[in-house]
Amino acid sequence: MPNIFAELTVLATLQFSTAILTEAGLSFLGLGMQPPDPSWGIILSNTRAYRELVPGATIYFGLAIAITVLGFNFLGDGLRDALDPRLRQR
Secondary structure, X not given: OHHHHXXXXXXXXHHHHHHHHXXXXXXXXXXXXXXXXXXXXXXXXXXXXXXXXXXXXXXXXXXXXXXXXXXXXXXXXXXXXXXXXXXXXX
């Protein structure tokens, strides 16, 4: 069990990142959560109507999704480095 714990944490954080991207993508297309529920995909979809008035809104929400996903990926990588028993021996 100690030998697979590091890999399981990395896998869990990668799956969490994938779930965020999948939910945002489906909500953007209108196939995910529906409008009274908050979702970054819905917010990103609603910014299409205001692109000419506020051109940075789409970029800001897209960057928020990207930073969140990258944060979880870096968290998983850091946990793998901290918990890997093979790296502790060095």
